[in-house]
Amino acid sequence: MDLSSKSGGGRTGYNPVLIILGTVVVLVGGYLISLLSPSLFPLAASAEAGPIDQLFRVMLFLGGVVFVLVEGLIILSIVRFRARKGEAGDGANFNGNVTLEVIWTAIPAVVVVFITLYSYQVWVDIQAPKDDELVIETEGLRFVWSFSYTDPLNRLAEADTQNFTDSVLHTYVGRPVRLKMETRDVNHAFWVPTMRIKQDLLAGRQTEVAFTPTEAGRYRIVCTELCGGGHGAMYSYIQVYATEQEWMERFIDVRVERILNPPTDPLTVGFNLLNENAYPCSGCHVLESVNWAGVTGPTLNGIGDTAARRASANGLGGAEEYIAQAIRHPNAYIVPGYNSGVMPQFGAEQDEPDAVDGAYYVYMSDDSLTAIVTYLCLQTATGESACGDEAAIRAAVEAQ
Ligand code: HEC
Ligand SMILES: [Cu+2]
Structure with a gap:
């Protein structure tokens, strides 16, 4: 392990063979780290995962090289410069080495500029407009996501509406998707690890993120x-269907049909x-039947039984x-053990401002x-509704 060989005049030179060997160890170490750690990445389910993971591998290699170099020098120093038997004094004191300082400034500077240019290029490629994008207006509000769809076949023109929303993002393999995102309240961030996309939603402006499920x-x-x-x-x-046809049949057609010919039986609805x-x-509650x-x-x-108990304990009609x-x-009565202000308010006005009675507002018609x-009234041990008839339920809703 003798890295230095004394030459004349007390100067210390270094054995070039050992330096080359050390360099090889450091590079191979960095490479092994970049090769093995990606096994910890989540499943890759989008076209963007390729370039993003490659960028990660390059950064893991660079980080791995620095890691092996620094840890290697620490171990080397511990062994080589340890206090031998009988040594009690301080070691020699070195300071100032211009060559070394220039090297350790110049190399990281080059590496950082390289990573900047490289990752910027990856970002630009991912965000670039693609042919035939599926554009989905996306809204974040405390504490839910909402995605807005239009019917590709334009069948909704005859109904009163152009589009419909869903709290799940439905799309299919191979179609480039672009989300135009806005927040109703504070900043949020949209992250899908398997798609390798992450983008903030900023109050007062629209942000975008693009990906293609694979x-x-x-x-x-x-x-x-x-x-x-x-x-x-x-x-x-994100629900990714295998084909466009499956997406149409299992999602778009079902929703369009429901808007055009709404079922009338409240239980089915x-x-x-x-x-x-x-x-x-579904993000906040357990309900096995759905x-x-x-x-x-x-x-x-x-909940039918729970509601009947809580109604009589709190002097409510039923x-x-x-x-x-x-x-x-939701904040009028707080279930013991839970906090107020967590469940959004599902209010009756379409364009209500935020923060009505301390909760956040999602529109839900009467x-x-x-x-x-x-439907919830029927969630009872006996399977019998815990509530009154249809007219009683409608009256209870309208009284709110
Ligand atoms: C962000 C989380 C969240 C979402 C979304 C949410 N809830 Fe809640 N919900 C809660 C919390 C927390 C409570 C308990 C605190 C309270 O009473 O407000 C609750 C309470 C309830 C209760 C009373 C339960 C009981 O045992 O008395 C019902 C009923 C309910 N929610 C139904 C719904 C329905 C239906 C939806 C969708 C339309 C919904 N919630 C959406 C978090 C949520
Ligand atoms: Cu959020």
Whole structure:
């Protein structure tokens, strides 16, 4: 391990063979780190994952080289310059080495400029407009995501509406997607690890993110900007269908049909709204009959029975009144053990400003609420509705 060989006059020269050997060890070490750590990356489900992961590998290589170099020199120094038996004094004192300082400034400067140019180019390529993009207006609000769709076949022209929203992002393999994102309240950040995309939503302006799914499946969307008490609950999913046809049949057609020929039976309507995540409840509540698994709020399994108990304990007319109030005015009664201000307010006015009674506002018509209450009233141990008849439920909704 003798790196230096004394030459005349007390100067210290270094053995070139050992320096070359050290360089090889450092480069191979960096390469191994860049080769092995990507096994920790999540599944890659978009076209953008290729260039992003490559950028990561390059940075892991550079970081790996620095890591092996620094750790190697520390270990070398511990061994080579340790205090030998009988040595009690301080070691020799060195300071100032212009050559070394120039090298350790110049190399990192070049590396940093290289990473800047390289990553900027990757970003520009990803954000560049592509042919035939599926543009989806995206809204973030405390603590939910909302995506807005138009019918590609323009069948909605005859109905009163142009588009419809969903709390899940539905798309399909191979179609470039561009999200135009706005926030209704504070800053949020849209992150989909499997798609390798991440973009802030900034108050007062529109931001965009683009990606092209390559693998069918259901992927998690996460908010990564601490946006308040329910931030941890602010997640949703991207549902990627295998083909455009499947996307049309299983999502667009179903929703368009429902707008054009709405079912009239409130129970069916309520089940459809909840089962298809027309509103963002599934991120926060468990309800087995529609496959919800959120744990931020109380479970809604058996909510008919719970509501009947809470209604009589709180002097409300009946279970229907309790459930309607819990959705229209979530802060009017707080379930013990939970915090106020977490559940958004599902209000009756379409363009209500934010922060009505301390919660955040999502529009829900009286018809939708009546249907949802009807469905939730049936979540009882016996399977019998805990509420009154249709007229009683509608009256409870309208009284809110
Ligand atoms: C961001 C999280 C979040 C979302 C989204 C959310 N909730 Fe809640 N919900 C809560 C929390 C937390 C509570 C308990 C605190 C309270 O009473 O407001 C709650 C309470 C309730 C209750 C009362 C439960 C009981 O045991 O008394 C009902 C009913 C309810 N939510 C229904 C819904 C429905 C329906 C939706 C969708 C339309 C929804 N929630 C969306 C978090 C959420
Ligand atoms: Cu958020």
